[in-house]
Amino acid sequence: MVTLGRKSLVSLGAVILLLLATFAAAEAPAAKKRGPVTNLPLPRYVSLKATKANVRRGPSRTHRIDWVFTRKSMPLQITAEYGHWRRVRDIEGAGGWIHYSLLSGVRTVIVQKDMLPLAVRPGEKVAAAAHLEHGVIAKLEECNPDWCRLNAGGYKGWVLKEELWGVEAGEIRD
Missing domain, CATH: 2.30.30.40 (SH3 Domains)
Incomplete structure (x- = not known):
């Protein structure tokens, strides 16, 4: 027969609780990340509303324009949000920040x-x-x-x- 002291029982209990929490987390479905501005899922798909959209290095008009999307209705994936700006990427993985007014919820x-x-x-x-x-x-x-x-x-x-x-x-x- 093994005798455990009070400290050992507390440690054993802590280990058991940690193991149970680990197994519960592994069994729970992964919660989809939500955007801090819209509370919509990230990543998600949208389309380009405009015929011309500046893609910027950061989320403001003061950031440099890296390139311009010129294909209206092109699908884009939103990967982040900051104020009125959305970080997007296209089919080739090219991405940057676009003002939300240039995007549409119409799926393409x-x-x-x-x-x-x-x-x-x-x-x-x-x-x-x-x-x-x-x-x-x-x-x-x-x-x-x-x-x-x-x-x-x-x-x-x-x-x-x-x-x-x-x-x-x-x-x-x-």
Whole structure:
């Protein structure tokens, strides 16, 4: 029989509590980070509202302009917020700070495969309403676990989610 003193029991209890807390944290789903200004999830996707948007080195007009986005409706990923400024990145990973007034909540995506079939309904062996070229920007309408419904140049249809940039792998949209 082992006899433990009062100090040993307190230490043992602390170790057990620490282990329980560690296991509970490992089992809990990861909480998505929220923006400090909007309380919206980070990262998240938006689109470029303007036909011309200065991308700055920091979150103010006094920071240097690194480049200019010139493709209206281009999807961008917001990675940070500061006041009226959003840090964004594009499909190539280029990023910087943009004033929030130049961004739109309308969701768009970029096609990442050339001649991607736009199917009339979700499925591998389904007739195509059209074929989309690599780099086409389309409006994102809805998504199930594997497929997304797009509107591209008046053509509507479904494509595999993995062929798009501007939508998360597990994202569901109604």
